Amino acid sequence: MRAFINIAFYRIKSFYRDTFTFLFTIILPLIFVIVFGFVFGGSNTGAGEYNISLGVIKENRGLIQVLKELGDMKVVLVDNEEELRTQVLKGYIDGGVIFDKNEFNLIINFSSFQQKPFLRTIGENFPNVYALHEIGMGEGIVKVEEEFIDPGKTRISGLGYSIPGVLSFSISGSIFTMIALFGYYRKRKVLKRFAVTPISPLSFVSGMVFANVILSILSCILVLFVAQIIFNLNFSIIWGLFLFSLFSSILGMMALGIIITALFKEPQTANNVGNLLVNIMLFFSGVYFPLDFLPNYLKIFAQFLPLYYIGKALRISVGVEEGNLGFIYTLSTIMVLIFVLLISIFGRKILSLEED
Structure with a gap:
């Protein structure tokens, strides 16, 4: 247990020294919130404002x-x-x-x-x-007056709909955590230093994963609070469901990072592939813009992207979209099981002294 705690603290300290990870996980999501807020925050597409x-x-x-x-x-x-x-x-x-x-x-x-x-x-x-x-x-002309009926969820603006997409962007940074753990750490022989210590592979991997999950969750909560404070948004958050969605989504993205690292042995190549995949998912999975603006074939393509389902789960949990809670539980269970399976397969080799 002590080794696990020390590894977790080590990762948290190194997180703030890792410029790329810190930027991708915290700074960029905050920048996106501010940019989206000032661009879309005051927009209204109601009648009488077509211009x-x-x-x-x-x-x-x-x-x-x-x-x-x-x-x-x-x-x-x-x-x-x-x-x-x-x-x-x-x-x-x-x-x-x-x-x-x-x-x-x-x-x-x-x-x-x-x-x-x-x-x-x-x-x-x-x-x-x-x-x-x-x-x-x-x-x-047929005159139409709109009346909003609150079905138990909050009525939110277009900006509020986009905030879960910003959270998805932060969550997607977990891909690079696994690329660093299984790629860069091995290549730079950081793992060899741990291999000569009495640290078990399970303690090392679990400590690193635990720290990154905590950091990612805190980053998402920070983004959510900043959006609510600056732009006066009022989400109807189901906190238990929201945290569970975050936790499972982060593990799901880590699992994707493990797959990328397994397919591309060179860390820089894996990192580039991860960047490309993240950008594709952000623009074509509906986390920022409604899928209604996309052609039909791209709507079908979006349903094969993990962020499509993660964004939907987050929108349901913060109250900006109606949905079946069973969808979140099923999705979360699948992502957690996939992560456990992959980490069990690759985690045993993490402290191997051989360099690929």
Whole structure:
């Protein structure tokens, strides 16, 4: 037990001296929280705040009236179709609507299409709205008032939805813990110094793992508190479930790090592969941005990424997404069992004096 405690304290002390691990585990997640907070914290995509400018030919009076009734939308009148296309092409307006009595032709500036989500729905909804206007139903506009019903979870902003993704980023740093333990430590002959001491492989490995789990959990809690304090977020956290999700997710990422190290014997290569894998998971697993923005084939691809499930479990545990608690328990059990299996196989060789 004493050896286990000493190893754990050694790892905690060395953590703050390891610039890369310290940066990846604590500093970068905090930076992401601040950046995401100021970029998305004040955003609101509700009605009346579309801030879209659409052009329409002057002679289409019915079209002009319908557009003016569609929320906070600026209607720009032009003389002809050529002028309309020119203004859209040069970015003076976000788009334009042409109606020849038979069909609608919606012209959209590509940059505006990416930046203003409401433009994505105009092509689908506008013909229906115009048809209602023509037959005199409510002047073509159906007024909608939204009422929020609290189902026992907190109602959170888009920023709040992204915070579990930032936590996932911090958790993914556990991959590099195993790369360091099974790769760099062996190559730099750090393990040989422990091999001549009466320290069992079990005490060494468990002490290192325990320290990194504690450090990662503290990092995630710090990020969560900073986000709540700075941006006044109000999560409905189930603390027992949240800590259990963190614990199992960290072990799951450590298991992935063990697999990478086993496949790529050279530590630098394993580290590069780990970096590539982390970046792929962050952008395509829905931890930062909703999967609805991705094409269908990428939505399928996301379901093969571990962070997809980790992000979902964290969102459920902090109350920003509804979900079955059985999902968290099943996922956590699988990740813990995989970690125990892999650490049992590779942990026996950790203090071997032979260098790969």
